[in-house]
Amino acid sequence: MFPGVDGFHWTVSHILFLSLFFAVAMTIAGTVLSAAWRTARDFHRHQATQLCWESDFAEMPESERRCRHELAGRVGFRKCDNGFDCRHCSQYSQFAPLPAKVPADPVGLKYPQDRLYHRGHTWVKPEENGTVTIGLDELADHMIGEPDSIDMPEMCSELELNQTAWRLHKNGNEISLRAPIEGTVVGIGTRNSGWYLKMRPRLDLRDPLTLRHLLRGPEVSGWLSRELERLQLQLGPQNTAPALADGGVPLPGLMDAVPEADWDTVLSDTFLGI
C-alpha cells in the first residue's frame, strides 16, 4: 500500500481510503497529544493543583458545599460555586455586610478569635513578621488524637491553596490536610508545639483580600455546629454517648474511641478529601 512496498500502485480507492484512514488516525493522535500537552502546560503554570481542587470540590456532596454566609445565617440557603475561594466571589461583598444570626462563640470547643479557619479544619494565624502560623483546629485534633505518623513538606517548598500541606497517619487512615493559604514553608512544627507549619504567604498580608476566603466569627460556629451534626449522624447514635460529651463536644481521641465507625467517609468529609 505504501510506496516501496512490492506491487504498489496508486488508485483512487487507495487515495480515498488512505486519506480517510490517516485523517482519523491523526485526529485520534492529535486528541491525545493535545490533552497531554495541556496537562503539561497546567503544571507549568501552577494551575494543576487549582484544577485538582476544582475537580475534588465538584465531587464533594452538596451538603459540604454550603456558602459561608449560609453558615453564618446571613442568607437562608446558598451553595458555593467558587471552591470556597471568596476572593474571586462576585457576590461576597453583597452578603458580607448582612447581620449574622448565629452566636459568635463556638460550642464548647476552643476556637480562638485571633485566627482564621479553613474548611479543611486548619487555622491560620498571621504573625507580626509577615508570616503565618498554621495548625490543626481543635475538633480535628480531638478526632485524630495522637497521630501514628506525620509527613511534613520540605522547608522552603511552595504550597498552593487547597493543596495537600501535610499528612497525618492514624489507624491505617491517611489524612491529607489542605493548605489554607498559598506561600512558602518557612517553619515545621509538631503536634505538641501546637502548630504544624509556618509559611510566608505569597500575597501581601496587609491586603484584606489575601485571607478573605477563611472563616471567622459567626461563620466558624455555624460551620462547626453543622460539622458536629454530621459527625453525630455518621458515628451513629450508639456511639454518640461515649464519643460526644453533652453539648456535642467530641472527647479527645475519637478515632480510638470509636474504631468501628466508617472513618474513611468521616475523614474525607471532615478534611475535604475525596
Next chain:
Amino acid sequence: MKVTRRDLLVWSAGAAAGLVVTPVPWKLLDDVSIWSQNWPWIPQPARGPVDVKQSACALCPRGCGIKVRMAGGWPVGVAGVINHPVTRGALCPLAFGAHQLNWHPKRLRTVHRQASSSSWVEAQAAFAKACAEGPVVVIDGYPGRAESLVLETFAQNRNGQYHVVLSPEIRSLIPYETWSGIPATALGYDIENAQTIVSFGAPLLDGWGSPGQFSRLWAERAAGMTDPKLRLIQVEAELSRTATRAWRWVAIHQGAEAALAAGLARVLLEDRLVRARLPMPALTLTDAAVRSGITPDAIRDLARTIVANPPVVAIADDDNPAIAALNIVLGSIGTPGGIVKKTKAAKSYLAADSASSPARAVLIDASVPWEFTPQTDAEVFRFAAWDGGSSKADWLLPAPGFLEALADVPTAPAFPVETYTIASSLVKAPHEVHSAAQFVRTIDPSLPAMEKIIHTRCEDVFRRRLGTLHAQEQAPVATLPSALKLEEELRKGAVWVGEPLRVGFRCEMKEWPTISDSATSANWTESWSAPVLPPLASKLCRESNLREAPQGRNA
C-alpha cells in the same frame, strides 16, 4: 526521596505510553511475523537440478512405464511415459505417490522373527536348515521375471515346488487353459481389435490389465460418443466406476454373472445368432432371467446388441467358466478381437492357493500381495518391503522398495502380444534389504545371477529379430546393431514389443459348465503387492470420499 506507589503508577503509565512511540514494538512485530513465515519445523524441499529418468513400476505385475523426476538423487515425482506402447502415458492413481513409498513409516528395514527383530545371518541359517530338512515351496506373485526364474530354479533344485499367485486377469483366462491346454499366461484379450466388449464385473476402467491400455483405448473410441466405435457393456450388480462410464450398464443381481452368461448363450444358440454347434446350457432363459434379475426380453435384446457389431469379447473378473463358455459361443477364441495366443514359450503355473503339498519351508516373494496367506504349517519366510501387520510369516525379511532393485518387466497379464523391458533401479537401496533372489543365491550360489538372466533374455529377443523397440522413436529389432545395444536401450526405459502371432486355437468344451453364483470382489488394488498405499492415497480415501480405503491396506 523514597519511591511511593504513586510514583510507580505514574512511571509505568508514562513508560507504556512512551514505548509505543519507540520503534521497539514495531521491529519486534516485524521479526515475529517474518519468523511465522518460515517456521523451522516445517520442511522445505532441497533446491536442485531435476533430471528425468525412465523406468517401470514393479509394484504389481502390470509393469507400467514410468517417468521419474529425480532431484539430488531422490525421486521427486512420477509420471506416465507418453510413447509407452502399452500404457501410453497412463498410470493408476497410486503410481503418482509411489516415489514416497520408500519412506513410509511401515517400511521394513530389519529382519523380523515372529514379533522380535532378528538378523539376516540367523534367517539364512534357519532357511538353510529348513532346506536341508525337507522340500521348499516358493511362492511368486509376478511370474516371468528374471527373479522368478531364479526362484523357480531354486525350487526345482530343491525338489520343491514353485507356485504363483495369479493376477485376476490371468485367472479369468484359466478356463481356456483347461479347455485348450494352452497356458493362461500365453493367452490375452485382443481388445485393440474388439468392437464390443461385454465385461462381467471386470474393472476395465479401474486398473484392469495394464491400466493405460484400456483407458486410452476407451477414451479414443468410446468416451462421450453416443454410437461409440468400441461398445463397452458392463454387467455388474453395483454402479461401479466402469459401469458409470460404460456404453450400457446391465444391472444384475449380485453374483449372477454366470447365470446371465448362460442365458445369453441360450438365446444366441436358440435364435441362431451364432453359427456354432455347442452344448446348450442347462439353465432355461426364464431361470437365467430370475437369477440375474432382468427380464427374458432384456436378455434377448442384450444378446442381439452384443452380436450387433463384432468382433466381440466377454471378459470376466475371475476364473468364471460360464463367461469363458460364452466367448466360445460367440466364437471369440483365437480370432482377432477375441482371446488370442501371444507366445509359444509359456508354461502353466501351479496356482498358489493349491499349495497343499507338504513342505518344510515356504518362501514368499515380495511380489505376492500381502493378503495372500499360505495354507500351510511349514516355516514361512516372507519377503516384503513394507509391514502389512498380522501375517502368518515366521520370518519377515526386508525386500527392496520402489525403484530400489534392478528388475525386468515381462508381458503385462492378458496383454495380447509379448513385451519386455528392464526397470533399472534409480534409488540406492538401504544396505540391509535384499531381494528373495539374492537370498536364495546365498544358499545355492549355483543359481544364475539376475544380470546374466536379463542379458540372455535380451540376446534371445535380439536373436529372434522379431518385433520393434519402442524408445523415443520405434525401431524394428532387426535394425539394431547388437544385443548389448538392445539391452542398453531397454535399461533406459525402452520397451520391446513382439509380433502378434496370428494362430488360432480351439477350446474343447464337452458340456456347459455348471452355474454357481460366484461372489466377485474386484478390488481396485487386487494385485498391488505392497501392503501399504502411498501416503498421498489418503487424498482419495480419507481426505475425500472418492474411494473406499481397500481392505487390509492402510492408506
Next chain:
Amino acid sequence: MRARYGMVIDLDRCTGCGACMLACAAENNVPAIPQATARTGLTPMLVRKASNGMDGGARREVFIPIMCMHCEHETPCVHVCPQQAVEVDKATGIVMQMPQRCLGCRYCMTACPYHARYFNWWDPSWPAGMEKSLNPGVATRMRGVVEKCNLCHARLHSAKEKAAAAGKREIDPADYIPACVEACPTGAIRLGNLADPADPVTQEAHSPDAFRLLARIGTEPKVYYKSKEAWVRGLAESVSGRGANNNSEVKHV
C-alpha cells in the same frame, strides 16, 4: 501476448480414478495429513461424484474434478482478501494465492462458491526422510494459511525460463502441462489459452456440450466442463437437494 489459461474437462471421459488428485498433491508438495478428514483435508484438485438422483438400473453417476475455477470477472476471493494475498495474474489470468502473505482469515473460503480453497488446519508433516521426495520447484506452506490450485505455476515458471533461455518470448505449450492434465489417463482434463481463438481448447469451450458451474453467478470461471448428457449439463445450475453427492457427505462432527 496476454494469455488466459483455462481448462476444459470432459466429464464423459472422467472415470474418477483420482490420478489427478495424487499427481496434484505430489507436484505441489501437499502433505497427507494423518488426522485430516474429507472436511479438513487438503485437495487442491478434488474429484467429486454426482448422480441423477435415481436408484437401481436407472441410476447414473458422473465424476466432477473440482479445482480453482480461476474466475475472470469479479473474482470473489481476490475481492475479499484483506491483504492482497490473492491476485489475478494479468499476464496469464491465473488466480494466484500467496500463502506467505495470508493471515488465515478464511474470508476467501467463504467467498468461493466452488469450495475450491483449502485451509492448512495442521502443520504440514511428512514421515521421517520423506521430505527428500518433495518437489524442489514448490515451497511448502505452513499451518494457518489458505492454499488452492494455482495451475501448477511452478511448471509455467520453468516453461518461461526455458523459453527465455531459448530467446523466445512465448512459451511452448508443450512445456506447460499441469500435473492433473499430465496424469489424467483418459485425457479428460485439458489446458488451453482461452484468449487464443485457434486453441482447440477454446473451441471446445464454446461447443454446445460445454458448460460452467454456477455460470449465472457471473464470475466467468475459466474452467469449462463438457458432457453429452443433458442431466450432467444440468448440474451447472444450482437446484439444490438434487443429486446426492457422496463426496460432501460428511459425518456429523
Next chain:
Amino acid sequence: MSSAALTVSRFSDRKWIARGQERTSLPHFLLWLTPWVVVLALGVYAAGLCLYYGLNQTNMDNRFAFGLWIFLDLGIIALGAGAFFTGFLVYILKRADLKPILNTAVVVGFICYSGAVAILMIDVGQPLRAWFTFWHPNTHSMLTEVTFCISCYLLVLCLEYIPILLRNRQLRKLPSFLVFEHQLHKLVPVLAGVGTLLSFFHQGSLGGLYGVLRGRPFAFRQGFFIWPSTFFLFILSAIATGPSFLMLVTASVERVTGKRLVPGDLFRRLGFISGVLLGIYVAAKSIDTLIWLNVTSPSEGFAAWQYYIYKPFGTPILFAEIVLFGLLPAFLMTYHRSAMHRSWLLAAAALACGGVLLNRFVLTVQTLALPTLSFDEFLRYTPSWQEVASFAGVIAYGVIVYSLSYRYLPLFVSQEGEDTNVSRG
C-alpha cells in the same frame, strides 16, 4: 472488638471505592467474581490451545470456514453499538438527558470491542501476521475496512475509557492523572465524533462482509455504490439495538445491586429511540428481503425456495427475524401504553437484542450451511469445546470488567451522588 474492626478495615477496599457509593463487601464481591474468573480461565486455556496447536482444535472445516466465533464477533459488535450511538446523541445531538447512561455505554462498548478483537486474533490462522492488513491493504475488501475501523475505534474506546478509569478514587489522587483526565474529558466530544464515523463504517462493513459474497447467493445483496444493502441494514439494526442492550445491562445491574442507578424515565427515552429505529430497520429489511428473493437471488440462478427447505432454517426463521424480533419489540417500545411499564420495555429490549443476534446468526451460519453447487450437501457443524469455552470466556471477561468498573469507577456517579444526599437527609 476494636482489633476485629481493624482487621476488617485492613481487608476492605473501601479506599478504592468512590466516597458515598454503597458497594457490597469485598468478600461478597469476590464470591460473585469467582465463577466468572473460572470461566474466563477456561476460555483462556482453550484459546491457548487454539493458538499453540492451530485451528484444528476447532470443528470448523474447509466449507464451514467461519463458525461460532464470527457469529460472536458480529453479535457483540452489534450490541456494543450503544457506545458510539449514545456518544453521538449526547455530544453531537446534545441529548444531555442521556448522560447518566454514557459511562456505562463506554464501558460496555469497550468490553464488546476488545472481546471481539481478542476472539478475532484467535480465529485467524496466523495472528502474528494480522498487521499485514495495514501494510498491504486491499482497499476493495470489506474486511480491510472492518479491520481498520475496529482497531481505530477500539483505540477511541480506550481513550474514552481512560477518563472514567482515572476518576477512580485512588488514581485521581495523583494530580497528573487527574489533570490529564480533566483535559482529555474536555476533548471527548472530538473522540465521540470520530467514533461515530468509524462505527458507522465498520458496522456497515460487517454487513457488507457477507453482502458482497457474490458466490453465496443467500447472502449476496445488491446495493448502492460499492455498498450492498446489508451495509445499511447492519448500521440500522446496530444503532437500533445498542440502546436496548444498554437498557438490559443497566436493568440487570440494578437488579443485582438492588439500586436505582438511572432516572426512571431514561429507559422510556432509550426505548423510544430503540423502537423507532427498529421500526425503520424492519421496514427496510422487509423491502430488502423482497427484492432479494424476487430479483437478486433468481438472477444468480438460485430459486428462493431452496434456501428454506433445510431444517432448522425454514421460513419460520425469516418470520421470527422480521416480525417476532422486529416488529413486535418496535411496537412495544414506541406504543405509550406498553412503554409505561418497565417490564414490557425490558422484554421488548430483550427481543430486539435477540433479533439482532438471530440476524447475525442467520447471515453467518446459514450462509455457510447452505449448498451452492447442485451436488453439495447441506452442512452441519457443532463447535468444539474449545470454541465454546473461548466464547464463554469472552462473556465472562465482559462481566468481570463491568463488575470491576461498576465497583471502583463512578459509572452512575451523578445519580448515586443524589441518592447519597437523600440518604444524608
